[in-house]
Amino acid sequence: MALSHAILVCLTERPMSGYDLAKFFDTSIAFFWKATHPQIYxxxxxxxxxxxxxAAEEIQSGKPNRFVYSITDAGLEALKAWSREPVALPLIKDDLLVRLQAIEHIDKKALREQIRVRLKAHREQLDQYHHIRDVRFAGGAAVPEDLGKLMGLELGMQYEKGWIAWCESVLKRLESA
Incomplete structure (x- = not known):
């Protein structure tokens, strides 16, 4: 997937300024696709x-004018064409998992601390996903146009739960090692 497709997906929600889009990106697509604000612009x-x-220019008093972006029919067609392309399996690039390959040669105390940090981060992310679900999808239901968002959120929750369980298990195993 290219960043362009992630941006087009965001713009299917509503027209947005570059700033609004970057903020929206940070709280939606960014859970599984990272980009900096300059990259988005x-x-x-x-x-x-x-x-x-x-881009439609909006005149603002007291601050610089802003441009509000909308997806065009050609953009929707490009999004539809992209949706037909095969989906590749994501590659995992994780320093922590590489360190485990040489566990007998690394600082186990440092490794345990790194896993604790990772565990905390995954718990915080899971809490954030729960909050989003509770606010946006009360009762776990979604209107048809939001069903994909709910399914993606549910996968994110399962992903975080898997990491949490793994980190807890590894910490227990490392305590006896």
Whole structure:
């Protein structure tokens, strides 16, 4: 997947300024696709050049004008064409897992601490997912246009639970090692 597709997906929600899009990205797509704000702005420019988005200038008093981006019909068609492409399995690149390959040669005290930090982060992410579910999908139900968002959120929750269980298990095993 390219960043351009993630941005087009976000713009299917509603028209947004670059700033609004970057903030929306941070609280939605960014859970499984990372991008910096400058990358998002650069990609918006490219999408505009391709005719996949339009930008309407909004006049603001007391602050700089802003541009609000909307997905075009051509952008929707590009999104549909992209959805037909095969989906590749994601590659895992994780320093922690590489360290485990040489566990007999590394500092186990440092490893335990790194796993504790990872465990805390996964618990916090799971809490955030629970909050999103409770606020946006009360009772676990979604309107048809939000069903994909709910299913993605549920997968994120399962992912975090898996990491939590794994970290807890590894910490127990390392205590006796």
């Amino acid at each position: 650069r990609e918006l420019k490219k999408l505009g050049e391709k005719g996949y988005v339009t």
